[in-house]
Amino acid sequence: MLFLDAIDWILDPEHWREVNFGPGIGEELVAHLWLTLLSVLAVAVVALPVGLYIGHTGRGRGVAVVLANVVRAVPTLGLLALLFIALPLGLGPAVFVFLLLGVPPLLAGAYAGLESVDRQTIDAARAMGFTEWQVLLRVELPLAAPLILGGLRSTVLQVIASVTLISNFGLNSLGDFILGGLASQDYPQVVAGSLLVTALALLVDGLLALVERAAAPRGVSRGDGRTTARSRRVRTAPTGAPIAEGN
Amino acid sequence: MAIEFRNVRKTYPDGTTAVEDFSLTIPSRSTTVFVGSSGCGNTTLLRMINRMVDATSGQVLIDGEDVGAIEPVALRRRIGYVMQNSGLLPHRTVIDNVATVPVLTGTPKAKAREQSMALLDRVGLDRSLAKRYPGQLSGGQQQRVGVARGLAADPNILLMDEPFGAVDPIVRDELQRELLRLQRELGKTVVFVTHDIDEAFLLGTQVVILKRGGVVAQIGTPAEILARPKDDFVADFIGAKRGKRRLTVEQQGDGDDLLLVDSSGYPAGLISAPGGRLEPVLSGGSDPKSRSVSNKTDQAGDA
Numbered sequence: 001m002l003f004l005d006a007i008d009w010i011l012d013p014e015h016w017r018e019v020n021f022g023p024g025i026g027e028e029l030v031a032h033l034w035l036t037l038l039s040v041l042a043v044a045v046v047a048l049p050v051g052l053y054i055g056h057t058g059r060g061r062g063v064a065v066v067l068a069n070v071v072r073a074v075p076t077l078g079l080l081a082l083l084f085i086a087l088p089l090g091l092g093p094a095v096f097v098f099l100l101l102g103v104p105p106l107l108a109g110a111y112a113g114l115e116s117v118d119r120q121t122i123d124a125a126r127a128m129g130f131t132e133w134q135v136l137l138r139v140e141l142p143l144a145a146p147l148i149l150g151g152l153r154s155t156v157l158q159v160i161a162s163v164t165l166i167s168n169f170g171l172n173s174l175g176d177f178i179l180g181g182l183a184s185q186d187y188p189q190v191v192a193g194s195l196l197v198t199a200l201a202l203l204v205d206g207l208l209a210l211v212e213r214a215a216a217p218r219g220v221s222r223g224d225g226r227t228t229a230r231s232r233r234v235r236t237a238p239t240g241a242p243i244a245e246g247n
Numbered sequence: 248m249a250i251e252f253r254n255v256r257k258t259y260p261d262g263t264t265a266v267e268d269f270s271l272t273i274p275s276r277s278t279t280v281f282v283g284s285s286g287c288g289n290t291t292l293l294r295m296i297n298r299m300v301d302a303t304s305g306q307v308l309i310d311g312e313d314v315g316a317i318e319p320v321a322l323r324r325r326i327g328y329v330m331q332n333s334g335l336l337p338h339r340t341v342i343d344n345v346a347t348v349p350v351l352t353g354t355p356k357a358k359a360r361e362q363s364m365a366l367l368d369r370v371g372l373d374r375s376l377a378k379r380y381p382g383q384l385s386g387g388q389q390q391r392v393g394v395a396r397g398l399a400a401d402p403n404i405l406l407m408d409e410p411f412g413a414v415d416p417i418v419r420d421e422l423q424r425e426l427l428r429l430q431r432e433l434g435k436t437v438v439f440v441t442h443d444i445d446e447a448f449l450l451g452t453q454v455v456i457l458k459r460g461g462v463v464a465q466i467g468t469p470a471e472i473l474a475r476p477k478d479d480f481v482a483d484f485i486g487a488k489r490g491k492r493r494l495t496v497e498q499q500g501d502g503d504d505l506l507l508v509d510s511s512g513y514p515a516g517l518i519s520a521p522g523g524r525l526e527p528v529l530s531g532g533s534d535p536k537s538r539s540v541s542n543k544t545d546q547a548g549d550a
């Protein structure tokens with residue numbers, strides 16, 4: 001059976017060192033994770049400040065939504081191909097491509113997270129004498145943490161999956177096993193490659209889920225519908241321009 | 248800390264003029280109540296004092312100093328603010344909520360917490376609630392925490408925007424009485440907003456009845472307003488909730504004042520005469536019981 005053959009393939013110690021005279025599972029795994037890590041860091045550097053700015057001020061939301069949707073609509077492989085035609089091969093351009101792909105979920109998580117914070121809570125904090133930075137760091141961020149981390153999880157999954165495709169363009173990743181297997185019609189290897197990517201994704205996602213749970217603010221139940229509903233209602237009221245006032 | 252509004256006007260960016268031309272002096276160490284129906288500009292007026300709203304024109308002065316010249320964050324830290332839905336930080340415990348402003352202004356956390364514990368006593372909250380989160384408190388308890396937080400930095404001015412508007416009548420009654428007690432103990436300059444005329448008369452030393460656009464319908468002590476409503480609007484406003492009670496002149500005070508009493512024997516109004524002596528009784532600093540009684544009457548009248 002193909003599935004069991006694939007398991008056997010993965011469990012073969014030889015494959016962890018070398019596959020078809022190329023890098024083994026260990027090396028591909030490290031390469032895959034490394035590229036993922038670099039890309040996610042790049043995403044965070046771009047998406048967090050922008051998303052927090054949009055969420056805090058309510059400005060630029062429309063533009064962000066449109067851009068994110070455009071990026072989402074583009075097929076990943078197509079985007080990769082297009083960009084690798086235009087860019088030289090290498091780690092830098094690869095990270096750039098995954099940055100484009102990975103930004104939308106974290107960006108959305110960041111601004112949606114801040115928007116979910118009750119306007120009255122923020123207003124009260126301001127009235128107590130919190131500076132704008134203190135409102136952001138001590139009120140909005142802790143309360144938005146679960147949604148932001150939710151966005152981060154989607155970004156990481158997106159990148160882990162997309163990095164598989166980088167094999168088409170000459171960089172190492174677990175995708176090499178899939179691509180190589182297809183070329184040599186070694187189907188157990190193809191399935192093994194897919195299993196490895198899937199397992200990696202599930203593992204990383206599970207770890208991030210734990211982080212997300214740990215970061216949920218105490219005193220506020222996770223995904224507290226009440227807070228969100230109230231903030232929505234308040235936001236539609238004409239008093240929803242707290243930034244412009246009093247500064 | 249006297250507060251003065253000088254020809255203050257507020258037009259919001261969307262063109263709504265919430266306050267047209269408002270002037271008022273709020274004496275220090277007493278309670279001034281703004282009362283008017285929703286949308287009259289109560290909140291706008293209140294928030295111009297701590298610059299949560301900036302006046303479009305005119306000035307707000309605190310002890311002669313234009314608030315426009317004071318940095319908003321610093322200004323807000325020295326003015327207490329209590330709002331209707333407590334506005335507590337849901338992710339912080341009760342004690343940390345109360346300690347918010349002292350911590351912001353650099354008081355060491357341990358010391359701020361210790362002082363906050365004493366404040367819990369002050370507002371009648373059990374210390375065992377200190378470690379709870381706001382979501383684990385009743386509405387009335389949350390409002391008490393809100394009041395404690397407003398008092399934590401020992402501000403001279405306390406702004407209260409319908410602080411008891413969302414709690415049930417019995418708890419409201421209790422909170423009102425406690426506020427009177429606190430005010431007797433602390434003597435802050437309290438500016439209080441309400442839609443409830445009974446609450447206004449109960450708590451206010453000075454009551455300002457507002458019409459739409461922050462237009463002043465009448466300013467006076469509760470007794471003055473009760474005795475001489477300036478026009479039909481005011482008469483309507485203070486009479487509306489008093490229902491169709493049959494009033495009788497029941498008592499004569501030491502002076503020439505006449506006290507109006509309703510059919511169940513509760514005081515409902517006052518006809519004050521020159522040199523009348525009942526006036527101070529109804530206008531503040533008196534036995535809070537008799538005043539809360541008159542308030543209860545009106546709730547009974549509603550039912």
Ligand SMILES: Nc1ncnc2c1ncn2[C@@H]1O[C@H](COP(=O)(O)OP(=O)(O)O)[C@@H](O)[C@H]1O
Nearest residue numbers: 238239259261263265285286287288289290291
């Ligand atoms: N931020 C705002 N933007 C536009 N209009 C506002 C804003 N805040 C209040 N208003 C309007 O100003 C008027 C007075 O509001 P407010 O001071 O909140 O009244 P109150 O507290 O007496 O109910 C209302 O018509 C209200 O809709």
Ligand SMILES: [Mg+2]
Nearest residue numbers: 289290291408
């Ligand atoms: Mg209001």
